[in-house]
Amino acid sequence: MTQVQPIRELLAAASRPLVDARAMPPSVYSSSDFLAVENESIFARDWVCVGRASSLPNVGDYITHELAGQPVVILRDRDNQIRALSNVCLHRMSTIVEGSGNKRVLVCPYHAWTYDLSGQLRGAPFMTETTGFCKESYKLPQIRCEEWLGWIYITLNKDRPSVAQDLAEVEQMISQYQVQNYTECFRETHVWDTNWKVLAENFMESYHLPVCHAATVGGHSKLEEMDCPPGLRNFNYHWITKEASLPIGNAHPDNTRLEGRWRKTTALLTLYPSHLITLTPGYFWYLSLQPHGTGQVSMIFGGGLSPEFMADPKAEEYITSLKTLLDEVNVEDRGCTEKVFRGLSADAAKPGHLSYLERPIYDFMQYIADRTAGFERSFALAAE
Structure with missing residues (x-):
């Protein structure tokens, strides 16, 4: 398979309207020639x-x-x-x-x-x-x-605008959290047997939560209340407002920055190409992905607490409970995403229609098509 087939199939999928959107074609995940294009046009050029x-x-x-x-x-x-x-x-x-x-x-x-x-x-x-x-x-x-905002970014592209310029809109959207003051409590690296885009897509949609994460966070996920706005040029996002499964998922009583619904609102951010963040009033966790061949992804995994929870006498207990939960969530996600890669590698694999809850995947697909094949994206609807 050359890069021509996956690019042709990707452009066809990215051109479909949202109401009739389908998942990306299998060739986009399994073609080593297409991965070479991704490395050249995405990972060598973006932050x-x-x-x-x-x-x-x-x-x-x-x-x-x-x-x-x-x-x-x-x-x-x-x-x-x-x-x-x-x-x-x-x-x-x-x-x-x-x-x-x-x-x-x-x-x-x-x-x-x-x-x-x-x-x-x-x-x-x-x-x-x-x-x-x-x-x-x-x-x-x-x-x-x-x-x-406390993260380190690198790029091989001497002409790329600054990170602050690229992400000015998302910085404004999440400014009330003040994530730059959160403390990272753990950082690890892992390699999973799946394609980097499969793992990225898994992170950016909550449609799978009640099923894949039935034993952990799934029971706290009310899909009917999730808001999936249109993505913007350098990121997509969605919001979840809920009573958290952990006390640290909502704002600490000493938190005076967040008011009203923001005290219970979680932001799920995909900063293209591969920085994935769950940001809550009390904690954050993130992944940063790098392809390791078509069938493996190298992953930085980290997380930590807001200043109020770090100052709490029970901080060590909160850190332990967060790490325990996220380790369990990762086990579930690894199982799901590795099954997806095995499935899309089969001859019978065929992409199906996307749910409206998978709107971020649609935006991500158009970003990939933009970077690898010159697809022209539209941003008629501004972020809220």
């Missing part, structure tokens, strides 16, 4: 979240990430600023650091070329007799890196 700034509290703290096939290290430098660098040595092109941790300098494990936290080469053993070698001319390429 991608790599976690919370609070995960790098100290000078020398670092995390690594692979963005569209490019190894990147994100760190806090000696000026206490977060920056992103190419994680490829300028000598024989080995990757330099792995995973996460803290380093005073970055030392290549192959020949011990050593870089400071700004990326400047500081040491290169047995190179003094090499004609033409100039240590000062070696500096790891900088990768664009910005913070937004």
